[in-house]
Amino acid sequence: MILMKDIHKTYPNGVTALNGVNVDIKQGEFVYIVGPSGAGKSTFIKLMYREVKPTAGTIIVNEIDMSTIKEKKVPFLRREIGVIFQDFKLLPKLSVYENIAFALEVIEESPRNIRKRVMDVLELVGLKNKARFIPDELSGGEQQRVSIARAIVNHPKIVIADEPTGNLDPDTSWGIMKTFEEINARGTTIIMATHGKEIVNTIKKRVIAVEDGLIVRDEHRGEYGYEI
Ligand code: ADP
Numbered sequence: 395m396i397l398m399k400d401i402h403k404t405y406p407n408g409v410t411a412l413n414g415v416n417v418d419i420k421q422g423e424f425v426y427i428v429g430p431s432g433a434g435k436s437t438f439i440k441l442m443y444r445e446v447k448p449t450a451g452t453i454i455v456n457e458i459d460m461s462t463i464k465e466k467k468v469p470f471l472r473r474e475i476g477v478i479f480q481d482f483k484l485l486p487k488l489s490v491y492e493n494i495a496f497a498l499e500v501i502e503e504s505p506r507n508i509r510k511r512v513m514d515v516l517e518l519v520g521l522k523n524k525a526r527f528i529p530d531e532l533s534g535g536e537q538q539r540v541s542i543a544r545a546i547v548n549h550p551k552i553v554i555a556d557e558p559t560g561n562l563d564p565d566t567s568w569g570i571m572k573t574f575e576e577i578n579a580r581g582t583t584i585i586m587a588t589h590g591k592e593i594v595n596t597i598k599k600r601v602i603a604v605e606d607g608l609i610v611r612d613e614h615r616g617e618y619g620y621e622i
């Protein structure tokens with residue numbers, strides 16, 4: 395599903411963020427990416443949806459070789475991958491419904507199908523009654539649910555989340571994690587960078603630890619392993 399071979403990434407300013415990373419993630423896995431700030435976690439996950447290109451090495455996602463993929467094909471790849479951010483990145487002037495429907499507009503779907511898919515996904519994240527709200531009218535946890543709904547409305551095979559609970563209080567974070575577990579239970583691969591020590595140590599999954607641009611630990615049902 396996701397295969398990296400000897401991946402290096404040096405940014406144009408000369409900073410080396412990754413220095414020889416190898417990984418193999420199978421369909422349906424749930425993987426936490428942990429490590430100190432500046433370790434290379436974001437770079438590692440941005441490579442998976444081609445937000446960042448490697449300086450050297452091979453990455454295969456969904457059987458597509460990301461090093462040779464044509465620029466034109468990148469939007470198709472993105473449809474197979476849902477991305478969720480710490481700061482939600484919702485469009486502030488659009489309603490919850492429109493924020494999610496927007497993700498479907500690139501696809502040729504009938505209005506009736508779009509309506510059904512948006513309402514189904516809102517039901518899954520428990521926000522059916524807030525379809526007409528704008529993001530500012532929602533709590534942080536609710537905004538994150540909208541961004542999860544947006545990420546999964548195309549039924550992607552992979553969901554990538556960069557510190558999705560980083561801005562949320564503990565209670566809200568556990569609720570968000572439940573939603574990720576439900577999405578994973580449907581067969582979707584989940585890759586999540588996180589500083590949530592209690593979450594990682596309680597909801598046990600594969601843990602990949604990144605330090606100084608290298609994978610220093612890769613464990614099935616692993617521990618968070620850092621103090622903060
Ligand atoms: P983490 O997510 O673990 O905090 P990052 O992947 O964001 O780590 O960063 C790894 C290193 O790469 C850091 O030294 C960071 O400053 C640097 N870096 C990240 N993005 C860029 C960029 N766009 N340009 C230059 N340096 C970057």
Ligand code: ADP
Binds near residue numbers: 530534536566
């Ligand atoms: P939290 O407990 O996460 O801090 P809030 O207190 O911000 O949540 O919001 C609690 C509820 O009130 C949420 O369901 C939210 O949708 C609703 N709400 C908050 N602000 C507004 C607003 N300006 N207009 C309408 N509903 C709002």
